[in-house]
Amino acid sequence: MENLFKLDKLEKTYPNGVRALKGVSFDVNKGEFLVIIGLSGSGKSTMLRCLNRIHEPTGGDLQFKGKSVVSLKGRELRQYRSKIGMIFQHFNLVPRKSVLENVLTGTLSRTSIFKSVFNMYSDADRQKALELIEVVGLKGKEMHRADNLSGGQQQRVSIARALMQDPEVLLADEPVASLDPATSHSVMEYLRKIQQQYGITVICNLHFLSLVREYGTRVVALKGGEKMFEGSPSEIDEDWFKRIYGEQAVEVTIN
Numbered sequence: 001m002e003n004l005f006k007l008d009k010l011e012k013t014y015p016n017g018v019r020a021l022k023g024v025s026f027d028v029n030k031g032e033f034l035v036i037i038g039l040s041g042s043g044k045s046t047m048l049r050c051l052n053r054i055h056e057p058t059g060g061d062l063q064f065k066g067k068s069v070v071s072l073k074g075r076e077l078r079q080y081r082s083k084i085g086m087i088f089q090h091f092n093l094v095p096r097k098s099v100l101e102n103v104l105t106g107t108l109s110r111t112s113i114f115k116s117v118f119n120m121y122s123d124a125d126r127q128k129a130l131e132l133i134e135v136v137g138l139k140g141k142e143m144h145r146a147d148n149l150s151g152g153q154q155q156r157v158s159i160a161r162a163l164m165q166d167p168e169v170l171l172a173d174e175p176v177a178s179l180d181p182a183t184s185h186s187v188m189e190y191l192r193k194i195q196q197q198y199g200i201t202v203i204c205n206l207h208f209l210s211l212v213r214e215y216g217t218r219v220v221a222l223k224g225g226e227k228m229f230e231g232s233p234s235e236i237d238e239d240w241f242k243r244i245y246g247e248q249a250v251e252v253t254i255n
């Protein structure tokens with residue numbers, strides 16, 4: 001198995017003094033669907049933001065394909081980030097723009113803001129955007145306004161947008177937390193499709209354990225900024241569940 005990320009005692013202390021990650025170590029292999037779970041405030045979002053260097057880790061090391069990326073700057077940092085796509089709980093689409101225009105904004109280019117203002121995408125970019133819209137099951141909706149789509153469809157637009165940059169990794173921060181159960185599955189299915197068919201590594205923060213069991217190939221659980229479990233979803237029995245989520249927690253199933 002090819003190693004993609006290596007986290008070695010990764011630390012993140014925010015300027016206000018909150019120690020969100022307290023020396024977390026684990027490896028991510030190419031092609032896996034790794035799920036990060038944990039209570040609200042356990043450090044999941046901080047973890048993803050450190051992986052793509054939106055946030056600066058404040059200690060330890062983070063390697064991507066064997067090279068440390070914690071001190072990358074300028075062009076090297078942009079190149080690194082271009083390999084890592086990201087999707088968010090609230091989709092972050094431009095509501096009044098079309099599906100196609102939203103996907104095109106994922107085009108990675110130094111001049112993409114200029115290009116998007118003047119509608120100057122290349123034919124190749126447009127072709128690729130149309131293909132990706134089909135990949136996420138939205139053929140026929142290219143010209144629909146983003147805010148006319150359902151939440152699940154909007155999240156699929158954001159997946160297509162992230163794929164425009166040909167990422168090696170897709171980070172998903174609670175991608176179904178704003179969606180109802182049925183729609184959650186459709187979004188998770190498309191994430192699995194791009195993991196399995198395109199070999200893109202997916203690292204996904206999730207709240208519900210039933211989704212973890214269905215889609216995750218491996219799990220890391222965080223608690224108070226520390227890794228407290230790493231293994232396969234099937235290893236999380238009732239005991240582990242209570243240790244991760246607390247004695248009072250009850251597992252719910254998303255059908």
Ligand SMILES: Nc1ncnc2c1ncn2[C@@H]1O[C@H](COP(=O)(O)OP(=O)(O)O)[C@@H](O)[C@H]1O
Pocket residue numbers: 014015016018019020038039040041042043044045046047
């Ligand atoms: N930008 C920030 N500045 C200061 N503290 C933060 C910031 N972002 C998150 N935190 C704190 O870091 C801890 C972990 O937060 P977060 O990574 O968002 O957890 P999760 O995604 O698991 O809910 C929390 O105590 C949170 O309040």
Ligand SMILES: [Mg+2]
Pocket residue numbers: 044045046
């Ligand atoms: Mg979060």
